[in-house]
Amino acid sequence: MSILKLGISRRRFLQATGVAGAAGATAGGFTALAPLSGEAKAAPAPASGDYQVVKNICHQCPARCGIDVYVTNGRVHSIYGNTDHPIANGKLCPKGPLGAYILYDPDRFKGPMKRTNPKKGRNEDPKFVPISWDEALQIAADRLNNLRDKGESHRFALCYGRGWGASCAGLQGTFGKLYGSPNVAIGHSSMCSDGSVISKKLVDGIGGYNAYDYRNTNYLLMFGVGFLEAFRPYNNNMQVWGYIRGEKSPKTKVTAVDVHMNTTLASSDRALLIKPGTDGALALAIAHVILTEGLWERNFVGDFVDGDNRFVTGKTVDANLFKEKWVKGLVDWWNVELKDRTPEWATEVTSIATADIVKTAREFGTTRPAMALYERGAHAHSNGVYNGMAIHTLNALVGAFYAKGGLMYQMGPSYGAMPVNADDYMDDWAKAGDWKKMPRIDLKGHEDGYLMANNMLQEVGPNSLKGNPYKLDTVMFYLTNPVFTAPNGKEWEEALKELFVIDTSPFPGETAMMADLILPDHTYLERMQDAPTYPFQGWPLAQLRVPAVKPLYDTKYYGDMLIELGKRIKGPMGDYYKALNNTENVIRHLAKGFEKDPGDNGVNSFESWVEKGVWYKKPYIYQQRQGEFYEWDGKGYNKPLNGDAVKEKLFKTASGKFEIRSSAMEAKADWIAAKTGRDPAKLMFPQWEEPKHPGGGDLYMVTPKVALHAEGRGANIPHAIALLQPTMGGRNTVYIEIHPETAKKRGIKDGDKVKVKSDLGHIEGFVRYFEGVRPDTLVFPMEHGHWAHGRWAKNRMPGHGGEITVNQSDRITGQCNYYTTKVSIERA
């Protein structure tokens, strides 16, 4: 039997030929570990008290908490927060300790497989059969070589979601450059938080996530942020919350703005339930009060030449009379937009009481240090770019940038150089092939596409399906599952039917069900992987996943998979990957940087990084005080920075200031006006714009994260799902929150089964009466309604909100407008 010749155990063969993703959990012949299924009769391991503690990082969300993995007799038995890790501090959120469910998930893929059923669809069993790694990689390499030989290398796309570091997602750019495809790689950031990253960049020039000095702030104003559910780094947010709302004196005041009463709002001093998509109007009105009442930070913003405040509602101001310091365009903004954005006006738009707006503005404007945060709730709308710019400008008005108790940008780690220089391995095609003339499949940066977008993953499937700008041939996925997580995932199902699909997930998710080739990654507890921190407190931090156990099955770390694939590409590209060798070599070279720049915890080598699991170096090196900027000199923030240095490092805009009048937008004003119909005289300022609500219904639908959700990849953790039940209700379900008045008007009773409809179709679910949700809005969490991803994930109601979410994205930032579709609801 050829399969056995290839080194596949008969057991894995039997398992793989069963219905994909269903039970049949026999372990492969590749592991000494006890199989999970009841039918297996492994002898119990001899009892022994010996255990090992291995350093790793939690995989369930981008907080990247350091974990101590306890291993006894080769099996993981518990996971704790790493006590020496600055984000975890020995603690974890409820998802952190559940990693063993991921490692021992009985529905995991046990090794590489190919599809034998040519038909694809939800109800088609892919009929995967196991193959060897050699065969699997050669199938992929043959396709890639063939495309390259035909001059069509642009028709290979690599799509990724949660990339971690230089040894996985960090290898992809080089792969694209050497192979010759503009579509290697396309990330999920436009489905995630580009709306905040890019709206901030338009005014401050940076283009990253903010880091926040929560411990020292006295006021937090949050717009559409799940601070106690999701906002990164979630675990540390809870820790810092305990401090700033308890021990700290003065206690940090919090105003939170959302569309339903979640944990964050319930724990705040003031909870404002805003009409979806109108956060920008609230921010403008707060700015209006700050200016008319003279509450801005003069040291940072500047002042009228004679100190007389001329900001009077409805009246224009002579720009020559105001001397700006670190902001550009304040008076212009006032004149074209802000002078009429009164709290009374904002009440009409947002439905928030005028008195609440004024009180919030006065508190925010008079408490220092204060800062304003926003995330998906504020920016995942058609007007998100302006909502974001308006909110970020509040930070400038109170001088929060780089201030103690304010916000900053994350510094990167002192990594060593890559072992091999890719530029030495470029052939003619890589250097100057026709692929360089091809647009990206997602139309990033294209005249007819998304001007300033970083990535447009949500467009990859739909554009290939339309053949605009062309059809792809082969698409590979790493840690992303757009068939489930992209809006209107059904369109992706159609798109993937026409393509050769490679998925690297260890789990039988929706995208894997559409795959032709499965190249399963190790799970996180089995792999060595670097991961610099997501923004935390600004100073650099780089963590390491150390394998806690030997891989259970015949899987391969994604980074190594990419290197092995590269070795099989003809020409100098293959030689590059042979020289690179493997990811351990890459990681060892990264760690060489620590020899010259040891971490605060003594990590100065690969070995000590493995031992401690984290390298970090405090403090953050910049600080702004009273409108002056300083750099850390080893003892304090004593070294003054001049305007040029600030421009180079801290406000990377054309003017070197915080630009309320955005030069980046002004430079593209013609395009923005022509393609998006915005007013050329005004489009460069934060402003109010009516949100567009597609979908055809009469209620807003919002599908946020809750604490027990791990993006779209946690639904196969049975314990996480069980923990959801007491708060969200029900067994096998999560209720859709509906205001009782809204329900009664439609004859819907508490607990009723309902249909939720948009122009794209309908999903079913059960409702729960909840006075804490706005009467015009339905809320239910994102991670339900999988039709694949293993036995615990599948077929739980309500159906998945993404299926009836219209794919609408902002043409400037590319942000996908998840929270903007309108739906209708009726009894099922």
Ligand SMILES: Nc1nc2c(c(=O)[nH]1)N[C@H]1C(S)=C(S)[C@@H](COP(=O)(O)OP(=O)(O)OC[C@H]3O[C@@H](n4cnc5c(=O)[nH]c(N)nc54)[C@H](O)[C@@H]3O)O[C@H]1N2
């Ligand atoms: N537990 C958990 N934590 C996570 C993740 C996870 O899956 N689970 N994912 C991580 C990822 S990838 C990301 S991007 C971050 C995202 O972090 P957040 O952006 O903080 O999370 P979301 O739940 O998408 O949205 C935040 C809030 O916006 C609200 N909202 C919706 N529409 C509006 C509106 O118009 N105005 C206002 N003011 N609020 C609105 C929602 O009700 C929700 O409470 O979280 C990260 N952390």
Ligand SMILES: Nc1nc2c(c(=O)[nH]1)N[C@H]1C(S)=C(S)[C@@H](COP(=O)(O)OP(=O)(O)OC[C@H]3O[C@@H](n4cnc5c(=O)[nH]c(N)nc54)[C@H](O)[C@@H]3O)O[C@H]1N2
């Ligand atoms: N309705 C709605 N939709 C949303 C959101 C929302 O709030 N509401 N949030 C959006 C946001 S913020 C984001 S970031 C995106 C996230 O969406 P995606 O980018 O799709 O990320 P995940 O859902 O985490 O999907 C991860 C995929 O990786 C696979 N996987 C799991 N573990 C591993 C592993 O160790 N290795 C590999 N190679 N693969 C693995 C999983 O099986 C799954 O197929 O979803 C977006 N979609």
Ligand code: SF4
């Ligand atoms: S906050 Fe995120 S990374 Fe930390 S333990 Fe929870 S899920 Fe894991």
Ligand SMILES: [Mo]
């Ligand atoms: Mo995200």
